[in-house]
Amino acid sequence: MDDQPQLLCEITDGVARLTLNRPKRRNALSLSLLQDLQQELTRLGDNPDVRVIVLGGNGPAFCAGHDLSEMTGRDEADYRELFSTCSAVMLQLRQLPQPVIARVHGMATAAGCQLVAACDLAVASEAAQFATPGVRIGLFCTTPMVPLVRAVPDKVAMEMLMTGQPLNAERAREVGLVNRVVREESLDAAIDEFCQAICSASPMTVRVGKQAFHRQLPLSEQDAYNDAVDVMTENAIQADAQEGMSAFLEKRKPTWTDR
Known part of the structure; x- marks a missing residue:
């Protein structure tokens, strides 16, 4: 019996690194792993010291999707609970105040590909595939x-x-599923570039921006502008926006207060 936790979390310098840890099952999303993800994402979302979340996986694959060994011969209620829990996790990634970056080093299949698509940003190694x-x-x-x-x-x-049929990493980048494709040995360095850029900005501004971005996606262009005007007006009067504009004019580094 493997007594290793199926989800690992490490927080350093404002970056929370969440790692799926079922390598023998290709990090397949069992119901219990999805529930662990829900709990951990809730905890991280409530932590003001966490500025960015990086989601990765141990072993040869990023994530092989649902665990098919747990899916045969179940009744309707079991399937509904599994797919509803999975959907809740994906929505949670969108609704978190922090940006979430997928670290894709291998195959991302089915619900694993869903995880990548649900993250705000994604960096993939050249060996990654998506299906x-x-x-x-x-x-x-x-x-x-x-x-x-x-x-x-x-x-x-x-x-x-x-x-x-799977997409290779470069094709995934071309169609917008991932932001960057790098050699595997450069994967963490590329992700660190995103993390450092995000952590250098005002936490309040990043939080407001992520919420506004996802909220306007299903809106008509006119409704999106209406919402954006409201958000940008409210943003502009906040202390961090005033500080940022003043710092730019005064040619100095801004000091953020998250207000």
Whole structure:
């Protein structure tokens, strides 16, 4: 019996590194792992010292999706609980005040690909691959589809969902599923660049910006502008915005107060 925790968390200099730790199962998302993720994300979301969250995985894969060994012969209530919990975790990633960066070093399949699409940013190694192959086993990747179609063009998403064929890392970058592709040995350095840039900004401004970004996505252009005007007006009168503008004019480094 493996007594290792299935989810690891380390917080250093404002960066929380969450690591899926079921390497023998390719970090498959069992119900218990999803529940652990919910609890840990809630805890991190409430921690004002955490500025960025990096989500990665141990072993050869980033995440192989749902744990199929736990999915056969279940009743409707079991399936509904599993998919509802998974969907709640994906929404939680969007709703957290901190940006979430996917660290993808290997295969991201089905709900693993969903995790990548649900994160705010993603950095992949050259060896990473991305697939939604449920159609091959009679279980269409319907819940992974939700963030996928919001991350890549419709026809790319349909190709992935209907054929199950994987995208390599460079193709994933081309279509917008990941931000950067680097050699595996450079993966952490590339992620650190994002983390340092985010941590150098006002926490209040990053928090407001992430919320506004995701809120306006489903809106019409006019409604999005209406919301953006309200948000930017409220943002402009805050102490950190006033400090940032003054610091720029005075050619000095700003001092943030998270207000």
